[in-house]
Amino acid sequence: xxxxxxxxxxxxxxxxxxxxYSADHIRAMxxxxxxxxxxxxxxxxxxxxxxxxxxxxxxxxxxxxxSRRGGVWRGPFAINxxxxxxxxxxxxxxxxxxFPIFILFEMIGYRLVARYRGRISVWxxxxxxxxxxxxxx
Numbered sequence: 001x002x003x004x005x006x007x008x009x010x011x012x013x014x015x016x017x018x019x020x021y022s023a024d025h026i027r028a029m030x031x032x033x034x035x036x037x038x039x040x041x042x043x044x045x046x047x048x049x050x051x052x053x054x055x056x057x058x059x060x061x062x063x064x065x066x067s068r069r070g071g072v073w074r075g076p077f078a079i080n081x082x083x084x085x086x087x088x089x090x091x092x093x094x095x096x097x098x099f100p101i102f103i104l105f106e107m108i109g110y111r112l113v114a115r116y117r118g119r120i121s122v123w124x125x126x127x128x129x130x131x132x133x134x135x136x137x
Contacts, residue, residue: 007034014043016118018120021126051070062074075107
């Protein structure tokens with residue numbers, strides 16, 4: 001259940017090794033601060049996500065963040081939202097938005113990683129991956 005006002009919710013794909021690795025990294029960055037609740041979207045009933053306009057299908061394709069105020073960020077913008085809360089990454093996010101061409105490159109890079117995350121998981125030897133090796137769209 002998502003409760004607004006306390007934490008930001010980072011929703012990742014619990015069936016993906018690369019996503020698990022990334023989620024663990026976010027948890028490690030947030031140690032002691034407790035700004036984020038990092039959970040697999042599969043652990044939340046889809047009806048609860050629909051209140052924010054988020055579906056399982058959408059979460060299967062990209063990272064989502066639901067802010068403590070109910071705002072929703074997806075894909076590379078979700079990554080930027082998370083990074084903005086941690087120095088020195090805050091500075092990088094500000095620079096990205098000052099030079100929008102870099103956001104375009106970030107979007108392309110995110111799309112490639114998201115598409116081939118099953119393969120990336122296998123290449124990195126991540127055992128949490130239950131996705132097929134073929135790329136996902």
